[in-house]
Amino acid sequence: MSQEHRAIVRADGTISVRSRPTIAPGAGELQIATLYAGLCGTDIQMLRGLRDDPAPVIGHEGIARVVAAGAGVPDTLAPGTLVTVNPTHPTDPAFLLGHNVDGLLQQRTLLPATAVTGGMVLPLPAATDVTLAPLLEPLAVVRYALGTIGTFHPATLLVIGDGIIGHLAVRAARRWLGADVRVALVHHTADGLAFSRASPYPADLLLGDLSGIAPAPPVAALLATPRDATIAALESALTAGAEVVDVLGGLPPGAATPLLPGVDLTAVRAANCGGRPDPPRIATAGRIRVFGHRGVANRHLLDAAAELASDPDRYRDLMTHETDLDGAASVMRALAGSRARIVGGRRLIKLSVRITEDD
The missing domain is CATH 3.90.180.10 (Medium-chain alcohol dehydrogenases, catalytic domain)
Incomplete structure (x- = not known):
């Protein structure tokens, strides 16, 4: 049967x-x-x-x-x-x-x-705790991103995008970058900003955009954006002084910006897949370091599982x-x-x- x-x-x-x-x-x-x-x-x-x-x-x-x-x-x-x-x-x-x-x-x-x-x-x-399962893979993505960003020892982290990756990055930043890092979360909607204001673990700065801010250097940016918003987010981060950028969000075909002449952003993101190579490839354009990645390594998933097990209530309300x-x-x-x-x-x-x- x-x-x-x-x-x-x-x-x-x-x-x-x-x-x-x-x-x-x-x-x-x-x-x-x-x-x-x-x-x-x-x-x-x-x-x-x-x-x-x-x-x-x-x-x-x-x-x-x-x-x-x-x-x-x-x-x-x-x-x-x-x-x-x-x-x-x-x-x-x-x-x-x-x-x-x-x-x-x-x-x-x-x-x-x-x-x-x-x-x-x-x-x-x-x-x-299987009820935390929906957070495991996205937190592993954040682990990969912050692990690479952390090698540059930023004083400020700009997180652009107020979806699950952005919120997980805010909550994990000090655990994986150090207690002194200052975190700004940039939102794209008023509803998102309202959600963050009510969060038990808000970023140091909750912003609608990056205009007019002067973050303490060195500045890193994590772009947790949908593919149709990534270039604008990248340009705003660079204008705000970011010297290290993780293009975590998707990219449209042929993505490029005049702020990074000669850099094929799609190729930069595709250069790191599933945690390989290790350490990841990072492109250089003047003083700017930019990288991206698709997927994670198994060790990132296991690190995320350990983090969820150690402090589940830090993340649970994001579901x-x-x-x-x-x-x-x-x-x-x-x-x-x-x-x-x-x-x-x-x-x-x-x-x-x-x-x-x-x-």
Whole structure:
């Protein structure tokens, strides 16, 4: 008798919960059951048609339990093991979880052998708080960014972008850059500014833009922006005195700025993938150092998991909305049809999707 599971599927111009066949793992493959998953900014861009990633089931942030393992899978990934998946394979572009391979917003996900042999499936301690799963991968991205920025010992960190990455960077900055760093968070909406003002862990400066400020040098900037806002954010950071810039946000094809003549920003961001090379490649333009990255290394995920375990309440409130598969599909439809991030009368920072056998 064939088995099926429920999944949030993008198809036929809409987003809905549908039944899909549950495929047993073949040699080297894993079948996992998502427990909690998150919806990230790139997911929302896909929902809005701003990206053409083909996977009908999205979702690359989460924690799952191994259900079945194919022949040859190591015993460390035996059924029952709690795992997270590094979504960006550093050497196999055919595996990008939730983008070109079906993601975690479903009851069962089949992980191909390349994810297993590539070490992309990481066992987690049995005591891991799975409710924090939606924060694990984005906090790992922040760990990668701040680890590189930290080698330049900034006195000021400009965080541009008030989504989940921006807020995580604000809360983690002193833990990973040192107690003396001064942090400014630059918002793009009044709703975002209002959310930050009510935060239990606000930045030192909450700004609508960078005009008129004179940050103490050396200044670093982390650009946590959607691809259509990254160049403007980069130029504002450079104008404000940033000498080290992490172009963490996406970039449109052919992205460039006259403030960095001769620098191919798209190539700069593509030069570091999945934590490789280590240390990352950094481009130089006069006194400016600029780098970018796609994905993280496993060590960044493990560092993020340790940080969440050590101080969960520092980050938990950033999961502003929680729901099940059906509720998540409804939220995703609303986000697809609007540029707003207000859901249920509250600003959405991170959607947590709870997935159970009964969904």
